[in-house]
Amino acid sequence: MKKLLPAALAATLFAVLPAAHADTLKMACNISGAMKPYCEHVKQRFESETPHKLEFIEMPAASDEKLALYQQIFAAKDGGAVDVLSVDVIWVGLLDKHLYDLTDKVKDLEPAFFPNNWKNNVVNGRVKAVPGQLDAGMLYYRKDLLEKYKEQPPKTWEEMARIATKIQKAERDAGLKNMWGLVFQGKAYEGLSCDVLEWVASYNGGTFVDPAGNVTVNNPKAAKALNTAASWVGTIAPKGVMGYQEEESRAVFQNGDAVFMRNWPYAYLLTQDKSSPVKGKVGVAPIPMGGEDGQHAATLGGWQWAVSAYSKNPEAGAKLVRILSDAETQKRAFLLLGIPPARMESYQDAEVQAKAPYLAEFKDVFANAVPRPSTPTRSQFPKVSKAVFNAGYDVLSGRATGEQAVADLEDKLKRIKGREWK
Numbered sequence: 078m079k080k081l082l083p084a085a086l087a088a089t090l091f092a093v094l095p096a097a098h099a100d101t102l103k104m105a106c107n108i109s110g111a112m113k114p115y116c117e118h119v120k121q122r123f124e125s126e127t128p129h130k131l132e133f134i135e136m137p138a139a140s141d142e143k144l145a146l147y148q149q150i151f152a153a154k155d156g157g158a159v160d161v162l163s164v165d166v167i168w169v170g171l172l173d174k175h176l177y178d179l180t181d182k183v184k185d186l187e188p189a190f191f192p193n194n195w196k197n198n199v200v201n202g203r204v205k206a207v208p209g210q211l212d213a214g215m216l217y218y219r220k221d222l223l224e225k226y227k228e229q230p231p232k233t234w235e236e237m238a239r240i241a242t243k244i245q246k247a248e249r250d251a252g253l254k255n256m257w258g259l260v261f262q263g264k265a266y267e268g269l270s271c272d273v274l275e276w277v278a279s280y281n282g283g284t285f286v287d288p289a290g291n292v293t294v295n296n297p298k299a300a301k302a303l304n305t306a307a308s309w310v311g312t313i314a315p316k317g318v319m320g321y322q323e324e325e326s327r328a329v330f331q332n333g334d335a336v337f338m339r340n341w342p343y344a345y346l347l348t349q350d351k352s353s354p355v356k357g358k359v360g361v362a363p364i365p366m367g368g369e370d371g372q373h374a375a376t377l378g379g380w381q382w383a384v385s386a387y388s389k390n391p392e393a394g395a396k397l398v399r400i401l402s403d404a405e406t407q408k409r410a411f412l413l414l415g416i417p418p419a420r421m422e423s424y425q426d427a428e429v430q431a432k433a434p435y436l437a438e439f440k441d442v443f444a445n446a447v448p449r450p451s452t453p454t455r456s457q458f459p460k461v462s463k464a465v466f467n468a469g470y471d472v473l474s475g476r477a478t479g480e481q482a483v484a485d486l487e488d489k490l491k492r493i494k495g496r497e498w499k
């Protein structure tokens with residue numbers, strides 16, 4: 078009997094259950110791309126531990142495009158489109174009524190997760206999602222180039238720009254004509270809102286809207302942050318950054334063509350792949366401060382697992398969420414894809430630490446990351462974020478100064494707010 082594995086035992090038991098109990102669930106997982114081994118692993122576990130089958134649906138890359146698709150599905154109350162989905166950290170309040178109440182199925186899991194992340198997923202006392210992946214912005218740098226030019230990882234944006242200018246010039250003079258100082262996410266989409274928040278918050282310019290719901294963006298520090306970022310475009314950053322999402326930035330950095338890159342933690346393991354030209358040459362530092370009086374401000378990101386309120390089998394969906402958020406799957410997601418676990422214990426795991434030594438040091442960065450103002454702006458957050466990334470884009474492209482952009486943004490945000498955020 079000892080040899081009988083739990084999965085095998087489950088399979089035997091389910092074989093005798095009536096077929097009517099078996100459903101096919103749909104989960105958002107891009108099986109046609111890099112996610113494939115992960116999606117397959119989850120399918121194998123779900124199908125061996127429950128009587129059900131699992132299929133996948135593909136989603137667009139950009140967070141705001143994903144949201145638009147889910148909103149269409151939910152507006153149609155379509156129970157056949159998706160059962161289990163991954164929800165950006167900024168959407169839980171907004172999608173609340175479309176998410177199945179998981180409280181009774183998952184509340185025992187709470188102590189395993191970072192407290193703020195868990196709290197983010199509780200709306201009116203009900204648990205609507207379980208953390209799957211923790212994200213915080215960080216500055217990647219080329220260790221080898223910093224050593225070669227006798228520089229330390231920059232503490233401020235000003236130092237970053239100085240080092241980037243120096244190394245870009247020297248490397249170009251030495252024949253590397255494609256070398257750039259910095260790449261980041263400059264396209265007009267949710268990712269740019271994350272970068273803009275880091276610039277503005279790092280200069281102590283706030284978070285556009287404060288936790289009490291007041292519009293705070295029209296201030297000289299926010300304007301200075303935007304002007305500083307605009308000064309990088311076309312000098313130390315290619316003009317093309319204005320079309321970059323995360324993956325375009327990684328492509329340039331991983332190809333060896335940039336000294337610094339702003340990105341999320343997922344990029345680390347990929348840059349360390351055996352096929353990567355920068356394997357062994359990459360370091361990671363906190364997002365720089367805006368001047369000596371500024372602060373290190375990493376935008377809080379991350380993805381949560383949730384069940385659609387329209388799912389025909391939410392109980393099975395909840396079982397899948399438990400599998401997706403358990404220690405084994407989260408570790409697997411990290412080892413396969415570099416996705417940082419949301420469980421606190423994973424950061425103590427020797428295998429995880431060995432693959433990404435920076436993670437242990439970054440526990441504080443994760444714990445103190447700056448949230449986008451999705452809680453105070455409630456269902457209006459997508460409009461707020463769109464106004465923010467459009468303002469950022471206008472300054473980066475030279476169509477507005479930082480000062481004009483923050484004044485316009487204040488007007489827009491106040492108009493979106495009306496009397497109160499709802």
Ligand code: GLC
Binds near residue numbers: 139140267268377380
């Ligand atoms: C990452 C973050 C997510 C953010 C997105 C923006 O996926 O986890 O929170 O919205 O990037 O591109």
